[in-house]
Amino acid sequence: MLYIISGKLGLSFASLNPSATAIWPPTGIALAVLLIFGYRVIPAIFLGALVVNLTTSGTVITSLGIALGNTLEGIIGMYLVKKYSEGVNIFENVSTIFKFVFFAAILSTSISADIGALTLILGHLANWKDFIAIWTTWWFGDMGGNLIIAPIILIWSASGRIHSSFRVIIHILLSFFILLLTTWLIFSGIFPYVYLCIPIAIWNAFWFGRRGATLTTLIVAAIAIFYTLHGYGPFSQTTSINQSLILLQVFISILSVTSLTFAALVHALRKREKTLEYHDARFKALIEKSFDAVLLIDATSKILYASPSVNRVLQYEPEELIGMTGFDLIFPEDRQFTIRTLTKLVLKHGNTITVEYRVIQKNKNVIWVEATGTNLLLDQTVNAVVVNFRDITEKKVLQENILQEKTEDEAMLASIGDGIIATDQTGRITMVNKSACDTLGWTKRELIGKLLTDIILMEDETGTIVPIAERPISKVLSLRRKVVTSRTFYYGKKDKSYFPVRFRVTPIEIDQKIVGIIEVFQDITREKEIDRMKDEFISMASHELRTPMTAVNGLLSMIFHGDYGPINEKLKHPLDNIRVSAQRQIHLINDLLDVSRLQTGKIDFNFADFSIKPMLEEIVKSLMPIAQQKALTLTLQGKEELSVNADIEWSKHIMNNLIGNALKFTDKGSVSLTYYEKDNVVYIDVTDTGSGINLSDREKLFGKFQQLSGKDTAKPPGSGLGLYLSRELAQKMNGDVQLSKSIVGKGSTFSLILPKTNINTPQAIKTRKEEIAFSSKNK
Amino acid sequence: MNTVLIIEDDQMLLSMYRDKFKLEAFKVITAEDGEKGLELALSTNPDIVLLDLALPKIKGIDIMKTLRTTSRGETIPIIVLTNLNVDGEILEAITKYNPAYCLIKANITPEDVIRKAREILNHE
Numbered sequence: 001m002l003y004i005i006s007g008k009l010g011l012s013f014a015s016l017n018p019s020a021t022a023i024w025p026p027t028g029i030a031l032a033v034l035l036i037f038g039y040r041v042i043p044a045i046f047l048g049a050l051v052v053n054l055t056t057s058g059t060v061i062t063s064l065g066i067a068l069g070n071t072l073e074g075i076i077g078m079y080l081v082k083k084y085s086e087g088v089n090i091f092e093n094v095s096t097i098f099k100f101v102f103f104a105a106i107l108s109t110s111i112s113a114d115i116g117a118l119t120l121i122l123g124h125l126a127n128w129k130d131f132i133a134i135w136t137t138w139w140f141g142d143m144g145g146n147l148i149i150a151p152i153i154l155i156w157s158a159s160g161r162i163h164s165s166f167r168v169i170i171h172i173l174l175s176f177f178i179l180l181l182t183t184w185l186i187f188s189g190i191f192p193y194v195y196l197c198i199p200i201a202i203w204n205a206f207w208f209g210r211r212g213a214t215l216t217t218l219i220v221a222a223i224a225i226f227y228t229l230h231g232y233g234p235f236s237q238t239t240s241i242n243q244s245l246i247l248l249q250v251f252i253s254i255l256s257v258t259s260l261t262f263a264a265l266v267h268a269l270r271k272r273e274k275t276l277e278y279h280d281a282r283f284k285a286l287i288e289k290s291f292d293a294v295l296l297i298d299a300t301s302k303i304l305y306a307s308p309s310v311n312r313v314l315q316y317e318p319e320e321l322i323g324m325t326g327f328d329l330i331f332p333e334d335r336q337f338t339i340r341t342l343t344k345l346v347l348k349h350g351n352t353i354t355v356e357y358r359v360i361q362k363n364k365n366v367i368w369v370e371a372t373g374t375n376l377l378l379d380q381t382v383n384a385v386v387v388n389f390r391d392i393t394e395k396k397v398l399q400e401n402i403l404q405e406k407t408e409d410e411a412m413l414a415s416i417g418d419g420i421i422a423t424d425q426t427g428r429i430t431m432v433n434k435s436a437c438d439t440l441g442w443t444k445r446e447l448i449g450k451l452l453t454d455i456i457l458m459e460d461e462t463g464t465i466v467p468i469a470e471r472p473i474s475k476v477l478s479l480r481r482k483v484v485t486s487r488t489f490y491y492g493k494k495d496k497s498y499f500p501v502r503f504r505v506t507p508i509e510i511d512q513k514i515v516g517i518i519e520v521f522q523d524i525t526r527e528k529e530i531d532r533m534k535d536e537f538i539s540m541a542s543h544e545l546r547t548p549m550t551a552v553n554g555l556l557s558m559i560f561h562g563d564y565g566p567i568n569e570k571l572k573h574p575l576d577n578i579r580v581s582a583q584r585q586i587h588l589i590n591d592l593l594d595v596s597r598l599q600t601g602k603i604d605f606n607f608a609d610f611s612i613k614p615m616l617e618e619i620v621k622s623l624m625p626i627a628q629q630k631a632l633t634l635t636l637q638g639k640e641e642l643s644v645n646a647d648i649e650w651s652k653h654i655m656n657n658l659i660g661n662a663l664k665f666t667d668k669g670s671v672s673l674t675y676y677e678k679d680n681v682v683y684i685d686v687t688d689t690g691s692g693i694n695l696s697d698r699e700k701l702f703g704k705f706q707q708l709s710g711k712d713t714a715k716p717p718g719s720g721l722g723l724y725l726s727r728e729l730a731q732k733m734n735g736d737v738q739l740s741k742s743i744v745g746k747g748s749t750f751s752l753i754l755p756k757t758n759i760n761t762p763q764a765i766k767t768r769k770e771e772i773a774f775s776s777k778n779k
Numbered sequence: 780m781n782t783v784l785i786i787e788d789d790q791m792l793l794s795m796y797r798d799k800f801k802l803e804a805f806k807v808i809t810a811e812d813g814e815k816g817l818e819l820a821l822s823t824n825p826d827i828v829l830l831d832l833a834l835p836k837i838k839g840i841d842i843m844k845t846l847r848t849t850s851r852g853e854t855i856p857i858i859v860l861t862n863l864n865v866d867g868e869i870l871e872a873i874t875k876y877n878p879a880y881c882l883i884k885a886n887i888t889p890e891d892v893i894r895k896a897r898e899i900l901n902h903e
Contacts, residue, residue: 539864543833546862546885551791557888558795563802586885593864 023225023245024141026052027112028149030074031104035081035150036157046071062123069115073142077108091155091210094264101257104150109142137242144249147256148221152214175204179216183223187233194234194251201255205263213259221252283381296384299346299377301326301339304384313369313391315362326387331358331366342373345385351375356392368396417522422508424516427451427473439523441494452519457492472505476517482506488528491521500524531600538596545589552582591721598728605647605733609757612642612651612675612684619655620673626663627671634663638675643757644682646733651754654726654737658686658750661722666690666747677756684752685740692744701739702727730754781900782806784825786816786842787860788834792884796829799889805896813837820846825855827896830878832861832868840868843876856899858892860884 030045049067054060080103081090090100117135120126126134179200185191197220205213227233228248229241235248287294287305293313296305303326306318314321314329330338334357345351354372361367371389376382413420419436423429432447440447440456447455452473458466468474472483483505490498503521507514556579558564567575597603620636627634644651662671669689676683693701702723727737735754742748783805787793793809800807808823810816813834820828820842828846832839839859846852856879859872873881879899882892 535867539867542864543862546883547789547792550862550884551789551795553885554792554795554799554889557890558799561890563799590883590886597864 023249024138024145025149026070027073027109027142027145028147028151029145029153030070031077031081031108031146032150032153032157034074034078035154039075042071042075045074059123062119062125065119065123066116069112069119072115073108073112076111077104077146080104080108089158091151091260091264093268094261097257097261097264101147105143105146105253109139109146112142113139133242137246140246140249144253147253148217151210151256151260152218155210155214172208175207175212176215176219179204179219180223183220187224187227189227189232189234189236192234197255198258201259202262205259206266209267210260210263213263214256216259217252217256220255224248224252280381290388292388292390295321295326295387295389296382297326297387298384299342301342313361313367313389314359320362329359331360334358342385345373345375346377347375349375349378356396367391367393419521419523420518421447421452421521422516422518423452423473425477425514427453427477427517429455430516436521439493439499439521440491446494459490459492459498461488461490463490472503473517473519476505476507477514480507480509480514488524491523500528502527534600538593542589542593546586549582549586549589553579553586556582588721591725594725595721595728598725598732603650603729603732605650607645607647607733609643609645610648610651612644612682612754613638615648615652616655616673616675616684619652619659623656623659623663626660630663630667632663632666632668633670633672634659635670635672636674637672640675640677642675642677642682644754645757646735646754650729650733651752654729654752655684655686657722657726658737658752662686662688662690662748662750669747680756681735682754682756684754685749686751687741687747687749689747692746693739693742693748694744698739698742702737726752780804780806781826781896782808782823783827783829783896784808784810784816784819784823785829786810786813786820786834786839787829787831788812789831792831796889796892799893800896803893811835813839813842817842817845820852820855821849824851827879827899828855828857829892829896830857830859832859832863832872838868840872840876843872843878847876858882858895858899860892 026049030048033041033045046067049070050063053063053066056063081100084099084103090096113135116138117126117131120134121128121131182196182200186194186196201213201216201220204216208215224233224235225245225248228235228244230236235244235251287307290307290309293310294305294307295303295310297303303321303324306316306321308318310316310318310321327335327339338355338357341353341355345353352372352374354370356368356370358366359369368391369389370392371387374386374388376384376386414434416433417435419439420431420433421429421436422431429447429450429452432444437444437447442455453468453471458471460466466489476483488500489503491501492498500523501521502524503519505517505519508516508518556575559567559575560579594603616636616638620634624634659671659673666688667690671686671688674685674687676685723737730737730752733754735752737750737752740749740751783800785793785796785800785807787796787809788811790811793811797807797809808819808825810819814836816830816834817837819825830839830842834842839861843857843859846855846857857876859869859878859881861869861881862884863869869881872878880895882895
């Protein structure tokens with residue numbers, strides 16, 4: 001509808017031909033609408049153009065042709081503008097304005113002029129001789145439309161609020177009053193200096209931007225056209241009104257483009273100014289609010305600027321620092337280094353270097369800082385070296401502590417006499433200490449990364465290589481638990497020799513996941529040697545100590561037996577004393593040897609089920625002479641048929657000891673044996689009517705070499721090892737020996753506790769060892 | 780009359796056992812080292828051998844080992860008399876060479892030895 005009205009208005013100025021006018025706003029409207037709404041407005045434009053022309057003059061055919069030309073012009077104009085410039089925002093910068101002028105105003109309008117002029121001539125509405133005139137009028141008319149009308153619509157339709165304050169409104173009103181006045185003066189012919197329009201248009205473009213520029217153009221155009229049509233003003237002097245209008249059109253187009261260009265320049269300038277201001281503000285805020293302290297220095301380290309946070313790090317007020325030499329703040333030892341760094345930094349623009357050094361605070365404290373220097377000396381906005389820095393003293397101290405600890409740990413690991421090897425979860429060596437390397441003969445480099453089982457071979461006592469699956473490390477990795485072995489294994493060295501090793505392999509777990517193992521091992525060659533020597537010594541001692549006693553004891557027994565003739569009555573007593581002493585000596589040696597064997601794990605136990613009644617009867621029978629000698633009753637009670645699982649010979653040894661003790665320490669009364677079952681274990685009680693044991697003595701009763709002191713010093717003393725040995729042996733057989741009851745003056749009860757027969761325990765292999773036991777234990 | 784071969788390097792013990800066995804009406808042959816002992820064991824055909832383990836020249840255990848490989852020595856009753864500790868050679872003697880008895884000398888009297896010898900001989 002707008003198109004139609006404006007079209008009719010434009011055509012009303014047509015003087016050359018009814019369809020060709022020097023003022024043709026619809027072109028501008030069409031282009032603006034197309035640029036804003038796109039192709040979907042094409043039918044409306046075509047229809048508008050058709051209606052305008054139909055209602056003007058000519059036929060349907062010519063009107064269709066002209067409408068086609070008008071529409072095509074708009075479409076091509078839009079296409080070119082969109083393709084080569086920035087579409088709707090054409091008027092924001094100068095280069096797109098020029099593109100708009102070329103594509104939309106000059107190029108696309110020629111199409112409409114071609115088609116329009118041709119249509120008129122072919123439709124016999126005009127003559128060929130008028131072609132140039134019609135074409136030019138048409139072209140200028142459309143061009144004017146695009147240069148004057150399109151910018152107005154495009155600029156005013158773009159969103160954006162107008163800042164309006166009282167001052168602004170006064171400013172606007174005043175400016176436009178001047179404009180109106182000047183334009184009226186010029187075009188009414190009173191003061192015909194056309195070019196006065198230019199400064200006013202520029203003034204308005206400067207103050208009111210693109211909107212001001214377009215509005216100015218519109219006002220000038222309206223007034224100028226009005227007066228020109230009526231024959232006034234500077235443009236009305238020519239031959240025809242059409243000529244005048246074309247000239248005016250050219251002037252207004254130039255005015256429009258000029259003021260638009262100026263407005264765009266002003267706009268761009270303001271935008272740039274704003275951006276700069278924003279950047280500046282942001283830059284400053286960044287520096288001021290930054291947690292890091294920021295210094296701007298020149299190439300000689302003179303401080304040009306200090307941010308507020310500098311105070312927190314250096315304790316100086318920022319103002320105090322301005323003008324100071326930065327190097328003066330640096331710890332003397334680090335000064336040379338920082339000078340070198342700054343020299344390197346200033347060599348190239350844009351260089352960035354981060355370093356750590358010590359600085360001296362205002363209160364003379366020395367702290368560590370991490371500083372990043374950036375060379376922006378050539379940057380127009382900075383003109384300095386920017387130094388960001390922060391206090392890292394805490395971190396540095398922590399680092400140094402960690403380093404110190406690490407060094408200490410490493411020194412400790414290296415100094416440990418035991419070999420230490422750590423592997424990952426696949427068994428690859430990740431760490432070895434010096435002892436491990438020394439012991440194995442490999443260097444650290446040779447070991448790291450290798451599979452432990454590959455590089456360190458292992459043999460058992462028989463000299464057979466232990467398969468990888470049987471290796472403790474493999475077991476630890478698969479079973480996830482610590483492995484300590486009592487067997488002796490041998491490790492292969494680099495030189496293929498083997499040494500006995502004792503080790504402990506422990507899984508390294510993080511969050512219940514095995515990440516590797518750690519093995520601690522020792523070369524026990526020396527210990528093995530010492531063990532062997534100890535064994536040899538015991539063997540020798542037992543042989544050498546027992547042999548003389550064998551002669552003493554044997555010969556005495558023969559003397560008493562009468563093998564060397566009748567004994568002098570007077571000699572009987574001393575000889576008997578000699579025999580008792582000799583036996584005591586043998587007893588002591590035997591007990592010592594047993595203890596030593598027990599401690600070195602040399603005593604073997606042959607576990608078997610046996611009935612305790614026959615065993616006890618045998619012991620009672622063998623000890624009966626001693627009891628009778630002292631006029632003591634020795635009895636055995638126990639109705640049940642009870643079996644135990646233990647080593648029968650060591651059980652006899654213990655019982656002999658317990659009953660022997662009871663007989664020894666009882667002067668009057670009885671020693672009675674009872675056996676029974678309680679809580680799945682078998683008790684054999686030895687109860688005497690002796691002196692009983694003091695409460696204070698009970699604790700040390702089972703210690704080594706414990707002989708109870710007291711009034712009974714006249715009693716024949718034992719080795720002091722009997723009870724200790726008995727208890728140790730019983731415990732090794734999963735039993736115990738304990739003092740069950742003791743009343744001073746009334747007597748004591750000692751019990752041997754043994755586990756009951758386990759039907760599942762296989763019968764132990766019988767050996768002739770019983771015979772040794774017989775001889776070694778039945779003393 | 781039964782013949783006993785006593786192989787014992789300790790003079791005193793040797794004379795003690797010799798006296799006792801003579802008193803008990805044994806024919807006694809003695810050797811003070813392993814070499815002589817083995818030689819006599821093979822040549823004199825004793826009814827019983829009293830054998831010490833710690834001996835010069837040839838150790839008791841080696842005498843047993845050699846004896847057990849000969850036809851006569853294979854069954855000859857041997858009473859091992861030793862003051863060594865129970866481990867080591869004693870266990871080897873017991874497990875490999877089938878002694879009639881293995882006794883710790885210090886723990887027994889000559890009387891006990893006679894008793895054991897009689898038992899063996901009676902048994903045979």
